[in-house]
Amino acid sequence: MAKILIPTPLRQFTAKRDSVNVPGATVGEVLAALTTEFPDLRKQIFNDEGKLRSFVNVYLNDEDIRYLGKDATPAADSDTVSLVPSIAGGAAN
């Protein structure tokens, strides 16, 4: 049961819990279990095609899973999964 840290604004979809323990052998399975348990989270994390939204990065402990094994990255009970947004911008259009 890996632990997923829930960003503050998403806790309205997880009964106000700031972290959730869900089963799964890989990060992909952990995220699937999370959105199965809390279906309202799905739209926030995944697009209509079931892919991670462009602004969502997933970290296993302190590592971006894009540089590990992506969805297939193994997740152990001692691991912590974080959802971290990509944010940029500026006055220029």
Next chain:
Amino acid sequence: MIRIEPEPWAAMVAHARASYPNECCGAMLGAAEGDTKTVRQAIALENAFEGAQAARYELRPEDLLAADKAARERHMNLIGIYHSHPDCDAYFSATDLRNSCPWYSFVVLSIQKGEFHHANCFLPNVDQTEAPKEELIY
């Protein structure tokens, strides 16, 4: 509604002025009760945009992860992001919208000729197609 307490507000304005004529960026920590948010601490983060920063900013996800950890350790929440617009108004640009995240409040500070001029806050939607204003008190 988002209310920024005097200390973090002063830190945000100081950061924006010190970064002029470039854009600054940072994280806002505090408390959230439904739609009412209170910012109690501002964390200045590095503008990681590679290129001219007068009209662009970029946050490193690792820095945001660290800010979220800091918030949890201090029994606060990461509730928003701030950045500055040097020598232009505090609007939410197409670039801001395209690179936003709907989870957080986005405060934009207008810095005109090196001095704070005005600020606005925006709440982008999940599809990044619009960002209505959120009432901002500072």
